[in-house]
Structures are given as structure tokens and as C-alpha cells.
Amino acid sequence: NAGVTQTPKFQVLKTGQSMTLQCAQDMNHEYMSWYRQDPGMGLRLIHYSVGAGITDQGEVPNGYNVSRSTTEDFPLRLLSAAPSQTSVYFCASQRTAGPTSNQPQHFGDGTRLSIL
């Protein structure tokens, strides 16, 4: 079972460059999300999706775009990288979405991104 797979594991960019962080899950989960993790700030939600074709903004969406054309894939795009986007990015999936859902989120192993 692969679970949630994130690529690449590490990336260094220059300010102004763009790139796409890939996330794929093989559990047929409806709900997928992207977080960034910074020291002392826990995990902050960037964007999320409750199903194919549906995305919404999280807590810190500026500078990032997402799309969800299939159930399996949820790529995160950095439009013009800035040093403030240096962080560890985690993708997570959850079986279903819903107002009373108590399901666990399954996380990938993260992408460590440095912007110079």
C-alpha cells in the first residue's frame, strides 16, 4: 500500500521560479489537503478539496494554486516562489468529507522546499 505519495522530497528554487509539488493517493479518498509546516507554527492549511473538480482555500492560500482533475491527484503550484514559502509541505487525504467526519488524515512524507 503506497498511501499518500509526495514528489519531490527535496527542492531548491530561486526567487521568482515556479514549480509544482505532486501528491497522489491510491486509497480512493474523497478529501485531500495541502499543509505547510513551519517551526513553532504547527501545520497550516493551504488548500483543500472535497472531491474531483472541487477545491477551496485554507488558512494560508496566497501564492499557491491547486486543481483536482482526478480523485487520485492533487498538485500544488507555486506561482512565483518567495523566500517566505521556504517550508515543509505535507499532502494529506481522508476517506470522505463531511461536517461530522472524525476520520483520520493520512499524510505523505513531505516535500522540503527552500527558496533562495
Add this chain to the structure above:
Amino acid sequence: TQLLEQSPQFLSIQEGENLTVYCNSSSVFSSLQWYRQEPGEGPVLLVTVVTGGEVKKLKRLTFQFGDARKDSSLHITAAQPGDTGLYLCAGRKTSGSRLTFGEGTQLTVNP
């Protein structure tokens, strides 16, 4: 301002000691989860609590949800070096599935 505040942020103890980590908020949550994260990996769910006053045990770990569903605690008995990691609490408000995470508690258990 964090919606969920964890304390302490860092904890370094000796093997065999007991410890408690707290997760506090002024908001009510429909459920609260605790995750553990090891270096280079994503968080992994330990437990979900959904009822005010609920207590769940996972071997030497005891989790409690506050009566008003605004806070939670994690107690570890006789800590072992294998318990070392970042412990994160995360809550879901009464509407929506979005998880809100605390800042985390970095626990180091020294042999």
C-alpha cells in the same frame, strides 16, 4: 494567534518519567485528534476523541477530552526513548471537516 495552543512546546525528560501535554482552545470542537510525527515523516494518527470527558488509553498513553470539548491532554506513563517525537493535537469545529492543528510539543526522552 493559534486556535489550538499546546504546552509545553518543548519537553526533555529521562526514561521512566511521566509527562502531560496540554492542548487548549477557547473554541468548541466536535472532535479532537492527536498525531505523532517523527523526523522526515508525516504525522500519524494516535487517537480521536469525540465526547466531552472521554478518556482513551493506548498502552502507556492516556488521552482525555475536556468536558466542554475545548481542551485535551495527553499523559504518558513511564516514558521510553521510542516515545520521542513531535506530538500534535488537531481539532474539527462543529461544522466542516477542516482540521486545525496546534503548534506541537517536541518530546525528547533520554535513555
